[in-house]
Amino acid sequence: MKISDLVGSATANTFRSKTRTLLTILAIFIGAFTLTLTSGLGTGINAYIDDTVTAIGASDVMAVVKTSEQDGGFGAADAGPAEYDPARVSSGQDGPPGQTVVALTPADLDTLAGIDGVLDVQATRSISADYIQVGGGTRYVVNVGGLVAGQRTPLAAGAEPDSSSSQLQLALPTSYVEPLGFTDDAAAVGQTVSIAVTDAQRTQQVIEATIVGVAEETLATGNGVVPNDALTDALFDAQNTGIPAAEAQRYAQASIWFDPAATDEQISALKDRLADAGYTGSTVADQLGAFRTVIDGIVWVLNAFAVIALLAASFGIVNTLFMSVQERTREIGLMKAMGMGSGKVFGLFSLEATVIGFLGSAIGAVLAIAAGTAISSALAGGFLADLPGLTLIAFEPVSIAVIILLVMAIAFLAGTLPASRAARADPVDSLRYE
Template sequence: MRTIDLLRTAVRNTFRSKLRTTLTVLALFIGAFTLTLTTAVGAGVTDYVTRQVASLGADDVLIVTRAAADTTTDGPAPYDPRTSSASTGTDAPGLPGSGQSDPLTDGDLQELAATSGIISVDPVQAVAVDYVQGDTETRLEFTINPTSSITRADLVAGEQLDEAATTPQLMLPSDYVEPLGFEDAAAAIGVTVRLGITDVLGEQHTLDATIAGVSQESLLASGGGANASLIDGLARLQAAGIDTGPARYSLAVAYFDTALSDDGISRLQADLADAGFGAQTIQDQLGVIRTVIDGIVGVLNAFAVVALVAAAFGIVNTLLMSVQERTREIGLMKAMGMRSGRIFSLFSIEAAFIGFLGSAIGALAAVVVGSVLSGALAAGPLAALPGLDILLFDPASILAIILLIMVIAFVSGTLPASRAARKNPIESLRYE
């Protein structure tokens, strides 16, 4: 029997007992449907988080803070004048470093810059903006992301902030477009808005800034963005010209050599830790989140695996019964010269075809149902997270699921196929 004839015969034999085959396919359908949906959830959430974390900065930066002091006793830490925010006179409300027990100083920045592997260090200044106002009288509460210097916004319209520009530039979150009176995001680009800020003496000031771009809301980086010129201007207004002592920063951005390997970056982080600093790359932040996502998706996938295991036993049962019913037919095929290997292949192909039917139909149904569900969630409960496709179907993943289930079905069919191949033709022909 030629291979093509073997395939045709296997497909025809699959539908000899339609009810039994349908029930087996249904069990595989449930496993494929569940596995496709859970894989899509993992892919959708991972893609969204990856884009969100990528917006926090580039791959060649470390977010550096002063490492928390180790304490060996429970309860509040004892007073230390070297780390107290009040000891340097910077406890005025609204100033950078306010409320932080151990911020970075200019001396720390110099130490960081002198560390081997670090190219440059930029301090991050925090400013407390009161409001943003457009051409109308409407004033809206507003915050500025302190890490704007390394932010790559998920743009709706406009351009990224120009850190080298001498004019103040603002990155406006998309949910501010309509309340500020703009028709759409494109209409806001290039428009000058007014920011209000209160200084340490309680007097309010205003500063104008040009909207360079409009960004999607971010899960990990809240608030608007500001370039260096705008941050510096707001910081001067906030300080009101008062000498508050040595500069203090909540964190700093350290740029390292892109030629460093993963081991080199790990050694650099270890060196900074020995010096009393905490340093994280963007990939570090992404890794923690991915671990949580992978754990959740893994638990969901376990339910699909249970369904597939049950379906595997169903395939074994279906083909064993088929072998029993076709004993005389097997004997006749052997008597006519069909080899045991061909008979084994015939029943194994039947098992693989059943696996294909269940997995393909289940995956297709999951794509249809998932697409409708994803659209409904994006317009409803997940509307506050623009850009999130909770179910992201990757063709390669779907194909891998179909192949995986076909392999499981093929392996499940080897026992009945082996039994059929070992049957004695004389005894099979006598079987009643």
Template sequence: MKFVDLLRTAIGNTFRSKARTILTVIAIFIGAFTLTLTSGVGTGVNDYIDKTVAGFGDQNSIYVQKVADQTEPQDDGPREYDPEDSNVSTGFGSMSGLSNKDIETIENIDGVESVDPMYMVTPTYLESPDGDQFQLQLGMPSDAEGVELESGEIPTREDDEMIVPASWVEDLGFDSNEDAVGKTVDVVMTNMAGDDETFEVTISGVSQASLAGASLTPMPSSSLNEKLYDYQTSGSQRDVPDSYFMAVANIENIDDAGQIKSQLADENMLGMTVEDQLGMFRAVINGIVWILNSFAIIALLAAGFGIVNTLLMSVQERTREIGLMKALGMSGGKVFGLFSLEAIFIGFLGSAIGAAVGVATGSIISSVLSNGLLEGLPGLSLFLFDPIQTALIILSVMVIAFLAGTIPAMRAARQDPINALRYE
């Protein structure tokens, strides 16, 4: 009997007991369906994270912050004043900031080309063209961090410009994102003497939302950020030392990032690349996907026992038939192959149908969510299916089915033809 004949016979035998076969296929379907969906979620979200990373400006950058020095235990008394220490007010208290000495230390690290220090600016409020006033917390300078835009342009470093989030456009009184570009708003600053100053700022662009959270707040140009900081720290009777909440170290080769971060750690500074920051999202998503995959694997293992049961029953019911086939010259290997092909075909049916329904369901859900709950994250497809990954799921399930069918197939192959023919 040729392979084609074995396959044809195996497919025909599969449907002898339709109820048992259908129940086993349904169990496999559930596992394959779940695996396909969870795989689609992982692929979709990681693809969006990759796009977010690609949307940033220069990837050869390390974001540096000060870490509190914990080398010496702190007693209950006051700490000695160190003029080199720098604290940054955040509006919720203060944090250790980078001093000019820290900036010089970063610049002197091998592999660092230049350093862009970031001031922490806390405006009093923002006033729209209609006279409405809003609380304002500025993000990092947009020309240093990079951001994806819905309209407009990234501010130039020298001009008094900023980017506003798309969610702010309507509240600021503009008809659309395009309408907001080129318009001006007023940023009011209060200095250390309590005096207010109004700065007219041009909106150069409107930013998209992203998983990185980079566009949740308005983002000024470097020049505007520095100008606002200079006024914020003016009016004091004593000199206020420069302090920075972060610095961007531009490096020659991203492969040197690990060594540079290690040297920063020796100086009580924390360095993170864009990939490091978004890697947290990736780790969480992959963890969730693995947990969901474990449930799918449990379902497939249960389905494997279903295949064992189905074929064992089939072997018992067809004992005389097996004896007749062997008496007519069919070898034990071909009998083994016949029952193995039945198991593989059951696995193929369940996995192929499960994967196809999973892809269709995921695509529909992704489309609905993209126009609904996830509308604020343009470019995100919650389910994204890789044909190769889907094919691997089907093949993996077929392998599981083959392994599950090994015991019944071996039992059938070892049947003695004389005893089998006498079986009642």
């Protein structure tokens, strides 16, 4: 019997007992469906993270903070309340409430500039704004972000703030457009907003700036306004009014520039030199890599449940084929009496298991793709509308093929036990079986 004949015979024999086979296929379908869906979830989110890193640019910039032996803040995992340290400052609105870091001083900036591989250093100034307002309208709480040179702001309308301009400019997040009274993103461009900050003398100072662009909100940009250098200077100076110069020149972190052509090994070596000097550096990819780690962990857990379902389905395959071997005992004896070898008998029943695995996995994968595409489309227009470009569940042909082959391999392995029993059957005893 040729291989093609074996495959044809195995496919035909698969549906001899339709109900039993369909139930087995259904069990495999559940595992394959879940595995495909969770794989697509990981692919979609990780692709979005990669696109975000690429879109914001500044691959030659690293954020640097001063390394501290204490974690700081009440409730640390290995301590209690942290001892007061006057050298520590707030990490800014981007960190957890109450989190502090050891402040960087002008001397630290000079030290960073002297480290091998560092081309330039710029302190990151933290600004805590009170509110943003248009005219006499409603006041809204707002964060003031910032981009280092080389980073780009994903825009929904207008242009990026010009860092070389002396005019006070900013990019407004899309979520603020409607609340501030603008009809759409384009209508906000060119308008004037007021941003208030409170100085050291507890006096509220209001700075006016022009909206030059409306920014899309991403993992990297968050939902804060993005000022140009002139506006950053104005807000920082207003916020530090009344503070001695030595106290004002304390920064939560700094940005350093390195060779854009640096390899991963060279970047790692630069991090080591920073660590030796008492600093911790991280690139944008490193910072967003934390999101990837969490997502990968969740996907692996979900995949584990899917694999458990497939292993449970494999017992169904074993039972189905054992029943088939028992029902076809005389047929097996007849095939062997006519000259079919044990290897071909083994192959016949193993192929039946593989066909069941293929049908279950293929149907599961196709329906998972349909369901995932529908779910992504629905969420993109609703819950995830503020994350443009995110396809929550995306599918790669290679991943789908790997899943189908994996399920077929599990089915094949599950079928080896009953197939071995059929291959070992004695033709004389099988022909006598009633």
